[in-house]
Amino acid sequence: MNxxxxxxxxxxxxDPRALLRFYRDGLGLEVIGGFQDHAGFDGLFLGRRxxxxxLAFTTHRGHPxxxxxxxxxxLVFYVAEAAEWQAIVDRMMAMGFAPVPSINPYWEAxxxxxxxxxxxxxxxxxxxxxxGEA
Amino acid sequence: MPxxxxxxxxxxxxIAALLPFYRDGLGLAVLGRFEDHAGFDGVMLGRPGAPYHFEFTHQRGHKxxxxxxxxxxVVFxxxxxxxxxxxxxxMRSAGFEPVPSYNPYWDIMGxxxxxxxxxxxxxxxxxxxxxx
Numbered sequence: 536m537n538x539x540x541x542x543x544x545x546x547x548x549x550d551p552r553a554l555l556r557f558y559r560d561g562l563g564l565e566v567i568g569g570f571q572d573h574a575g576f577d578g579l580f581l582g583r584r585x586x587x588x589x590l591a592f593t594t595h596r597g598h599p600x601x602x603x604x605x606x607x608x609x610l611v612f613y614v615a616e617a618a619e620w621q622a623i624v625d626r627m628m629a630m631g632f633a634p635v636p637s638i639n640p641y642w643e644a645x646x647x648x649x650x651x652x653x654x655x656x657x658x659x660x661x662x663x664x665x666x667g668e669a
Numbered sequence: 670m671p672x673x674x675x676x677x678x679x680x681x682x683x684i685a686a687l688l689p690f691y692r693d694g695l696g697l698a699v700l701g702r703f704e705d706h707a708g709f710d711g712v713m714l715g716r717p718g719a720p721y722h723f724e725f726t727h728q729r730g731h732k733x734x735x736x737x738x739x740x741x742x743v744v745f746x747x748x749x750x751x752x753x754x755x756x757x758x759x760m761r762s763a764g765f766e767p768v769p770s771y772n773p774y775w776d777i778m779g780x781x782x783x784x785x786x787x788x789x790x791x792x793x794x795x796x797x798x799x800x801x
Binding site for chain 2: 539544547585595604616
């Protein structure tokens with residue numbers, strides 16, 4: 536396997552449109568693809584062109600997906616520039632997504648945690664604010 | 670903006686039960702571990718320098734249960750046949766056999782494996798190309 540295969544992180548949802556507000560309008564990801572009614576499945580891909588990973592949200596018609604099983608199902612983005620980090624946090628808040636307290640207090644030190652409409656969480660870590668701990 | 674490094678993290682009831690799958694089967698390296706940081710244990714797995722890695726955490730005294738669906742997936746795109754075959758072979762050598770995918774799409778070009786918690790990994794023998 537080469538060093539880093541392209542990666543998709545995928546999960547079902549009951550409301551892809553609600554996730555668009557969070558991941559596209561808030562986080563600033565772009566819709567980079569999708570599909571409709573492939574054997575009853577619909578899908579939406581979010582990421583940025585050229586990035587080595589992307590997200591996929593799927594629905595299976597007639598099959599509810601439900602909510603996140605825990606408050607610790609996280610995607611952590613280590614944002615390299617403090618100004619960029621602040622811009623994303625500001626945009627999330629302008630979209631009406633307020634940070635939530637993280638379950639693990641570790642994420643409070645240099646990051647902001649946001650919960651999507653399904654209960655899955657995103658942590659925006661300010662990478663340059665870190666002190667070297669893994 | 671360049672891609673941020675991504676951590677894909679979730680809670681588990683047994684970090685030890687996941688290691689044979691992610692370390693031995695997927696061949697990921699243990700990048701770090703911690704114990705009892707404010708009641709949390711954790712392990713980070715990935716490849717040094719890669720743009721993403723995985724973390725599994727356990728909060729002592731808390732049960733989190735299994736994957737909520739059979740379609741919570743991490744998909745690795747392995748367009749080169751030899752890479753794909755090596756990945757599948759390593760999983761099998763570690764004792765993991767493919768399962769039928771929930772979405773039959775992944776059975777066409779992929780092999781799906783289920784970890785000890787019910788979360789699934791797909792090796793897709795195809796390139797990923799962003800839509801035009």
